[in-house]
Amino acid sequence: MDFFHAHQAQHYLVLAALLFALGAAGVVLRRNAIIILMSIELMLNAVNLTFLAFARFPLVPNSPMGSFLHGHTAVFFVIATAAAEAAVGLAIIIAVFRSRTTVHVDEFDSLRF
Amino acid sequence: MEAILFYVFAAGVLGASAQVVLRRNPIYGAVSLVGAFFFLAGIYLLLSAPLIAILQVMIYAGAVMVLFVFVIMLLNLKEEELGEPKWTFWKGAGLVAVIAGTGILVWKALGPAYPGAPAIDNAVRMAGTGFGGVKAVGRTLYLASVLPFEVTSLLLLVAIVAAVVVAKGKI
Numbered sequence: 455m456d457f458f459h460a461h462q463a464q465h466y467l468v469l470a471a472l473l474f475a476l477g478a479a480g481v482v483l484r485r486n487a488i489i490i491l492m493s494i495e496l497m498l499n500a501v502n503l504t505f506l507a508f509a510r511f512p513l514v515p516n517s518p519m520g521s522f523l524h525g526h527t528a529v530f531f532v533i534a535t536a537a538a539e540a541a542v543g544l545a546i547i548i549a550v551f552r553s554r555t556t557v558h559v560d561e562f563d564s565l566r567f
Numbered sequence: 568m569e570a571i572l573f574y575v576f577a578a579g580v581l582g583a584s585a586q587v588v589l590r591r592n593p594i595y596g597a598v599s600l601v602g603a604f605f606f607l608a609g610i611y612l613l614l615s616a617p618l619i620a621i622l623q624v625m626i627y628a629g630a631v632m633v634l635f636v637f638v639i640m641l642l643n644l645k646e647e648e649l650g651e652p653k654w655t656f657w658k659g660a661g662l663v664a665v666i667a668g669t670g671i672l673v674w675k676a677l678g679p680a681y682p683g684a685p686a687i688d689n690a691v692r693m694a695g696t697g698f699g700g701v702k703a704v705g706r707t708l709y710l711a712s713v714l715p716f717e718v719t720s721l722l723l724l725v726a727i728v729a730a731v732v733v734a735k736g737k738i
Binding site: 462463464465466467468471472473474475476477480484486488489492495496499502503510512513514515519520522523524526527529530531533534535536537538539540541542544545546547548549551552 | 584587597603614615616618619634638641658666669672693712715727730731
């Protein structure tokens with residue numbers, strides 16, 4: 455058991471899995487729309503961590519795509535998409551709050567206002 | 568040294584993220600999430616990704632979380648409007664079981680993927696090429712994925728317009 459010695463990909467991947475599980479649990483358990491959005495950000499960050507872990511510790515010695523930095527570019531795109539998603543999601547929360555005066559997702563049970 | 572830093576940062580990430588999920592008031596969750604993003608930036612530095620670490624601090628901890636805090640303060644939720652059911656024992660037990668189960672499952676499943684021999688470490692192999700730096704990542708970005716990069720700018724433009732249209736209500 456190299457739990458305390460090695461500095462290896464497994465550590466980062468397990469951390470990413472824990473972070474993703476935590477974010478997924480937040481999405482499922484919480485009823486506040488803002489906290490659900492924040493949990494989604496947690497899950498996106500877990501995916502970023504996985505990309506970077508595989509970029510530093512790849513499974514094969516030669517990248518089939520020519521460079522091992524494609525993981526970094528993927529993280530770049532994920533960050534940009536997450537920023538856009540947060541902006542639109544928060545705008546939707548504001549719009550719903552204006553008509554329902556709540557951010558409790560159990561109240562959002564009809565498609566028309 | 569790296570291992571110690573990793574465990575410190577990992578504990579920080581998981582502790583702050585747990586605050587996000589467990590806290591009743593979203594403002595505490597938002598501030599904890601900023602802390603979690605800073606710890607994650609430290610983890611990215613350990614993974615020799617300095618550019619991504621800086622982007623994480625600037626975009627996530629800077630821009631996105633400011634947006635979250637701004638919206639939380641704009642909505643100004645009262646205590647009774649939080650509308651969160653109380654935590655029960657079984658909810659907590661399920662949360663712990665799912666997270667611990669995921670961790671153990673992934674740890675066990677990754678054992679065969681990385682058998683005994685020392686893993687390939689790109690930070691060591693490519694030490695002279697500026698692995699993870701601005702120049703190297705920029706070259707990969709602009710040589711291999713120019714089109715997605717430009718489409719991303721379009722995506723951000725669409726998101727800005729959509730956010731304004733949705734939040735403004737009446738144009």
